[in-house]
Amino acid sequence: MRDFFKFVFASLVGLTLFSVGxxxxxxxxxxxxxxETTPAIQDKTVLAFDLSLDIIDTPPGTYSSGAIERVLSGxxxxxIAFRTVLDTLxxxxxxxxxxxxxxxxxxxxxxxxxANLTEIREALQAFQASGKPILAYEMQWxxxxxxxxxxxxxxxxxxxGMMEMNGFKSETAFFATALEKYGIGIQVTxxxxxxxxxxxxxRSDRSPADRQQIQKLLSDLWGEFLQSVAKSRExxxxxxxxxxxxxxxxxxxxAKTAGLVDRLAYPDEAIAELHKLTGExxxxxxxxQVSLPEYATIAKDDQGLSRNQVALIYAEGDxxxxxxxxxxxxxxxxxxxxxxxxxxxxxxxxxxxxxxxGGSATASDLVTREVKLAAEVKPVIVxxxxxxxxxxxxxxxxxxxxxxxxxxxxxxIGVFGLLPNVQAIANNNGITxxxxxxxxxxxxxxxxxxxxxxxxxxxxxxxxxxYTHFLDTVAESRSLPRQRVAxxxxxxxxxxxxxxxxxxxxxxxxxxxxxxxxAEAAKLGDDWRLEEYPQNKLFDGQLxxxxxxxxxxxxxxxxxxxxxxxNLRADLETLKAMNxxxxxxxxxxxxxxxx
Numbered sequence: 001m002r003d004f005f006k007f008v009f010a011s012l013v014g015l016t017l018f019s020v021g022x023x024x025x026x027x028x029x030x031x032x033x034x035x036e037t038t039p040a041i042q043d044k045t046v047l048a049f050d051l052s053l054d055i056i057d058t059p060p061g062t063y064s065s066g067a068i069e070r071v072l073s074g075x076x077x078x079x080i081a082f083r084t085v086l087d088t089l090x091x092x093x094x095x096x097x098x099x100x101x102x103x104x105x106x107x108x109x110x111x112x113x114x115a116n117l118t119e120i121r122e123a124l125q126a127f128q129a130s131g132k133p134i135l136a137y138e139m140q141w142x143x144x145x146x147x148x149x150x151x152x153x154x155x156x157x158x159x160x161g162m163m164e165m166n167g168f169k170s171e172t173a174f175f176a177t178a179l180e181k182y183g184i185g186i187q188v189t190x191x192x193x194x195x196x197x198x199x200x201x202x203r204s205d206r207s208p209a210d211r212q213q214i215q216k217l218l219s220d221l222w223g224e225f226l227q228s229v230a231k232s233r234e235x236x237x238x239x240x241x242x243x244x245x246x247x248x249x250x251x252x253x254x255a256k257t258a259g260l261v262d263r264l265a266y267p268d269e270a271i272a273e274l275h276k277l278t279g280e281x282x283x284x285x286x287x288x289q290v291s292l293p294e295y296a297t298i299a300k301d302d303q304g305l306s307r308n309q310v311a312l313i314y315a316e317g318d319x320x321x322x323x324x325x326x327x328x329x330x331x332x333x334x335x336x337x338x339x340x341x342x343x344x345x346x347x348x349x350x351x352x353x354x355x356x357x358g359g360s361a362t363a364s365d366l367v368t369r370e371v372k373l374a375a376e377v378k379p380v381i382v383x384x385x386x387x388x389x390x391x392x393x394x395x396x397x398x399x400x401x402x403x404x405x406x407x408x409x410x411x412x413i414g415v416f417g418l419l420p421n422v423q424a425i426a427n428n429n430g431i432t433x434x435x436x437x438x439x440x441x442x443x444x445x446x447x448x449x450x451x452x453x454x455x456x457x458x459x460x461x462x463x464x465x466x467y468t469h470f471l472d473t474v475a476e477s478r479s480l481p482r483q484r485v486a487x488x489x490x491x492x493x494x495x496x497x498x499x500x501x502x503x504x505x506x507x508x509x510x511x512x513x514x515x516x517x518x519a520e521a522a523k524l525g526d527d528w529r530l531e532e533y534p535q536n537k538l539f540d541g542q543l544x545x546x547x548x549x550x551x552x553x554x555x556x557x558x559x560x561x562x563x564x565x566x567n568l569r570a571d572l573e574t575l576k577a578m579n580x581x582x583x584x585x586x587x588x589x590x591x592x593x594x595x
Contacts, residue, residue: 041097041290041298044278047088048289051145052105054079055112055120057355057385058314059532082116082385083312083511084296089123091299093130100277101127102289103136103152107144113386114221114407115496117147119510121228124151133277137270143168146260147225150232154273159264163255165240166248168218168225174200183424185450189460191467192414195491201418213492217409220495224406235259306529310518311341312351313533319359319367319391329356329395331363337534338370342377348528349379349518352399353511358391361415361466361584365394368473372398379521383514384408384505389493390415393504394470397477400521403514404496404505411504413474414491415466417459417584423449466584478503 059081092098101124107117128134128151136149137156142164149155157163179186179201188198196210206214226237243250243258255261265273274287315334317327324330341347352371358364374380375398382388382399389412396402404410426432426448433448444455451459471489475482480503488494488502499505507513519528 041095041295042288043097044099044288045097046100046102046274046277046287046289047092047098047292047295048102048104049089049292050105051103051107051148053085053293054108055082055085055116056080057082057116057316057353059084080293080296082112082119085120085292086123086512088292088296088299089120089127092295093127093132095299098132098290098295100132100274101134102274103134103149104138106138106141107148109142109144113409114144114147114224115384115386115405115409117144118224118228118405118407119512121148121151122510124148128153135270135273135277137265137267140164143225147229150229150260154263155261156263156265156270156273157252157255157261158266159252161252163250163252163260164248165243165250165255165260167244168222170214170218172200172206174204176200176202176204183422183426183428185421185424187419187421187451187456188416189419189456189463190414190416190491191463192489192491194493195412195414195416197491198416198418216498217493217495220497221407224497233259306527307346308522308524308528309344309347309531310349310351310515310522310524310528311344311347311531311533312353312515313337313341314353314355315367315392315395316353316355316385319356319363319395321360321363329359329363329367331360331366333534335366335370338367338374341533342370342374347378347531348524349381349522350374351381351383351511351514351518352396353383353385353514354388354392354396355385356392356395357387357389358394358412361391361470364391365469365473367395368398371395372477375400379518381514381518381521383509383511384410384496385511390491394473397474401507401514401517402505403507403509403517404499405510406495406497406508408496408499408505409493410496410499411488411494412491413470413485413489415463415470415584416491417463419451419459421447421450463584474504 056079089101092101103124112120124134133154134152135154135156136152137158138145138149139158139161140163141149141157141161143166146163146165176186186198186201188202190198193209194213196207196213199207199210223237226240229235230237230240239258243260247254250258250260252261252264256264271285271287272282274289275282278288280287313334315329317324317329319329319331321331323333338350338352341350371380379400380398382396382402384396384402384404386408388396388404388408388410393410393413435443435446435448437443441455441458443449444451444458471482471485474480474489475485478485484503488504494502494504496505496508500508507517509517515530519525522528
């Protein structure tokens with residue numbers, strides 16, 4: 001028997017050493033492969049920017065849970081960090097080997113929001129200001145694509161192509177009738193006339209209040225689009241609005257007549273234009289180019305060895321109780337991360353990048369508390385991305401300064417509770433329950449029956465208290481009269497432009513503006529370096545991030561059926577993230593989709 005245990009123990013040790021050795025061997029192989037594939041940039045090279053790239057706030061590999069499995073199974077999508085895109089475009093502008101920029105493909109409809117696209121657009125304009133031309137070519141464009149490609153010096157559209165210029169829309173699915181049909185009951189508590197998060201479960205259409213706020217939000221974003229595109233194309237916003245009202249969809253020839261494109265061209269003709277930049281013969285089938293992700297690997301800035309850190313921490317996704325995971329802001333985890341940065345003497349300032357619809361009310365409050373404590377000892381600058389609403393706004397509010405972009409969606413100061421029960425569907429299928437209890441409200445959290453009026457009153461009282469606390473938090477942190485906060489709250493969403501006007505944010509600006517403001521607030525001069533957080537959870541998140549970002553992927557399908565199914569799946573996934581211990585949420589339930 002003793003020999004048997006020796007054999008088992010030896011086998012386990014051997015397997016462990018083999019696994020660890022194999023893991024390090026994999027790391028070594030991939031690292032060497034990455035070095036060998038680092039591009040050598042030749043003179044007169046064009047930087048090629050595939051607009052269908054999945055651009056995310058948090059660098060790939062930051063949350064490495066499951067990353068190895070995704071890479072090995074081939075399921076990973078090509079991802080690139082938002083700030084990497086900005087830095088790469090800035091580096092290319094001053095690189096003498098890069099002679100121009102080529103924009104192609106279409107922006108993923110479910111990808112970057114207009115706030116991030118605004119910063120990318122500004123980066124494209126900065127590249128253009130260096131004197132290097134930008135060329136754009138594709139078969140068809142929608143407004144999201146054209147918002148970027150309209151910057152180009154030469155905008156080319158396929159002669160058989162089409163352009164969408166019909167305005168923005170926001171479409172929401174409503175489930176009330178389906179839930180009733182299948183016998184699933186929904187009871188809600190909420191505070192705020194505009195807190196529409198629960199409406200998809202209790203209505204079959206938008207409430208007048210929700211329609212009002214979404215119409216105002218779309219009008220603000222559409223106005224920003226018209227102003228920006230009109231300026232780039234030397235048109236007027238009125239002319240673009242007329243196209244949206246009278247045409248909507250334009251054939252390639254009509255788009256050229258309207259001044260939206262410079263020339264109609266087939267792919268070989270577009271390549272010929274790019275050959276003029278690289279100086280290659282027209283007989284070549286392709287042109288000298290380097291993709292943006294490839295160029296990013298050699299364009300990283302050397303930030304020196306300063307001990308003074310500006311910490312950039314990414315808060316992206318649903319706010320959930322506990323540690324959280326990929327695409328989530330775990331309340332416990334993020335509170336601990338901010339606490340560490342507060343106590344780290346080398347961290348002189350913190351930039352909190354928020355891209356979140358909110359979520360768990362208790363988790364939001366936990367993170368808010370740590371932001372407040374950090375701001376008492378060092379500058380904390382918030383940079384709002386596409387969405388910083390409800391709990392996403394709450395965690396921002398105690399910052400030293402808040403930056404938002406004109407097209408940021410923020411506000412939504414309100415809370416709700418969503419209380420489902422399955423009594424009808426169960427009873428219809430022969431399932432019943434019988435409860436024995438020692439207190440009147442012992443089964444108040446049960447989903448096997450509807451709550452009584454007395455129980456609903458208890459839940460509503462708790463919801464009201466969370467809302468009161470939210471109002472007090474905003475009033476104190478933003479130095480606003482509580483009555484004023486009550487007026488602009490009510491769960492209403494605001495664009496970044498309106499949020500600045502009413503005092504919810506301090507400045508209009510992007511991520512780089514926030515980083516510079518943090519360094520200035522800490523009085524660091526040029527003696528500082530940027531460090532990104534959360535740090536990678538696994539042995540080498542940067543390696544995994546590199547694997548994910550290098551993984552080839554197809555452009556997202558744009559057919560309407562696939563998009564609707566993807567949207568529905570995303571909505572249902574949202575429900576899985578609702579894990580607040582008291583069932584109260586400060587969030588936009590379904591993220592507004594603006595198309």
